[in-house]
Amino acid sequence: MKKQIFLLILAFLCFSRSAKAQKFGYVDLEYITSKMPEYQTAQAEIEKLTSRWIKEISDKNLEIEKLEKAYRAEEVLLTEDMKQQRLKAISEKEKEAKDMQNKVFGINGELIKKKQDIIKPILDEISKALEKVVRQKRLDFVFDKSSDGLTMVYTNPVHDYTDYVMEELGISPEQIKDKEKEKAESESPNNTDQKSKNKKSN
Template structure:
């Protein structure tokens, strides 16, 4: 009797495993099709472009005043020399802090981008959960997360199903005032001197590529 119960349990478990299917969803594609998300992303990109322009101006001011100081240093003495040196050091620190505070790993750009996507990611997750239950999916993979899919039968791609569910059931999300893009007073502490010009150039390439 015990053997029979064990066999029944194994057969039932095996049946359940094989009954579950694997589905694939491209969440980046779904996000790109949400009008409210695209509008918010455009506002974010506009703000990032403004910050990039401000950084370029600050960098240009630093380079100009540093060059002038180097040319006039031999004529400066006492307090004049100290004041001009302090001005250059303060400008250098300002450029460095701006890079870290706005474009660093935990900077404003990444924080704002995370705040932008989270509400829509929650909506997509709920839609995926609904589609998974309806289609008896045991595993759902995200195509947008660098998953290498060599072959995928269209019937296992549930991206359109998730998008359709979002289109039917998700009301248009209004961007709240809490998402307005303002610059908080944040500081970035970094040790050692770096080549600011090359760092800013690298940052420009990174921002332009996003």
């Protein structure tokens, strides 16, 4: 749906009379990064870390398999208490492996954070170079041809009509900001502690 809206807007811009005065351009970010030694070094570092974490998780899973295999082989010889202890140990190891997997590869996990730390300075460097070229060539829109759907990587703020469309729909940007502020305040730690105290006092 988003892609269809994007293509519709792009077609409108390309064929409207006002678009004649606008300058479009594109870059190939995939090609650019492939020619940057620092980007290749960063990618190699990320791959090395990923391989290390995968091995650590794999080792934990192998340990769990060994414990389970040993338990099945000795189950008939174990007392009920010994069985419960073995099963508890296996369960704890499974939880440990799962927690590590989520910590490393989950949403906002260590891998994502590491990528941001390593790649962000390089992307910032590309962004500065792009802004310089945009000013020199007086471009209004720049797309990345290496991404699906021609992702827009730069747009002149003068062509941002979001607030006008929202106004036509009866949506006030100020109201949205107020709601976001209220939500942030309601979710703040101090406010949460106060609510807890109020509940206890009641």
